[in-house]
Amino acid sequence: SYASGDSVATWVAALGHEVWKYDPEQIGHLFTPDHKLSSGVIGTDAPEPGGLGGFDARVVRGLLDTIERQRIEFVFPILHGGYGEDGTVQSLLEWVAVPYAGSGPRSCAVAMHKPTAKHLMSAANVPVPQGFAVEYPELADTERITQRIAREFGFPAIIKPQSGGST
Numbered sequence: 001s002y003a004s005g006d007s008v009a010t011w012v013a014a015l016g017h018e019v020w021k022y023d024p025e026q027i028g029h030l031f032t033p034d035h036k037l038s039s040g041v042i043g044t045d046a047p048e049p050g051g052l053g054g055f056d057a058r059v060v061r062g063l064l065d066t067i068e069r070q071r072i073e074f075v076f077p078i079l080h081g082g083y084g085e086d087g088t089v090q091s092l093l094e095w096v097a098v099p100y101a102g103s104g105p106r107s108c109a110v111a112m113h114k115p116t117a118k119h120l121m122s123a124a125n126v127p128v129p130q131g132f133a134v135e136y137p138e139l140a141d142t143e144r145i146t147q148r149i150a151r152e153f154g155f156p157a158i159i160k161p162q163s164g165g166s167t
Contacts, residue, residue, distance in 0.1 A: 002038035005078040009033040012076065020070060024079070027062035030070065060092065067098055075100040086112040086163065113163050133162060 005021055013019040013033035021031040031037060066072070075098055077089050087105035094105065103111070111117050115133045122128050130153040134145055149157045 001078055001080045001084065004080070006036055006038045008076060008078055020072070022063070022066055024059045024063060024083075027058055028066055030066065063089075063092070064096060067096065072098060074098070077102060114160060115162055 002023075009019050009021050010033055019033045021033065021035065021037060023029070023031070023037055067075075075093055077084055077093075077100055079085065079089060083089055085108055087108035090100060090102070090108055091105040093100045102108075110120065118128050118131070132148065132152065138145070149155065
């Protein structure tokens with residue numbers, strides 16, 4: 001997210017627009033386009049596991065306060081995974097009538113849930129890769145999952161969370 005945000009902010013500012021970067025984890029703080037939020041390196045470590053219910057209301061309040069205080073006219077959300085791609089931020093922006101770039105909340109939510117997106121694409125005759133969904137309680141049985149991958153389509157294989165952006 002940081003590397004993407006840094007790049008887009010630089011490009012949009014170069015087009016002559018006033019740009020502010022906002023990191024939801026640094027509540028209420030705005031950054032200029034030239035301030036680098038990214039370390040410049042995209043990591044390869046797996047993300048920390050997250051669960052439902054971890055959303056912090058202070059993040060929402062901070063975003064809304066910042067939008068109001070700065071009189072933000074347009075948002076270009078560049079938040080990978082979680083609340084940034086699942087339609088949550090888009091719903092919030094629609095609720096307070098702030099236009100934004102990208103898809104709407106419903107499209108984001110459907111696209112973020114891989115089994116639903118895959119079903120809809122397949123039904124519309126869009127080619128989709130082979131795969132299967134694994135329910136959360138089954139995740140601990142890695143040997144069974146590995147055997148199923150080998151049996152059904154082989155390796156290499158890509159494993160993605162059902163409702164997350166990371167591989």
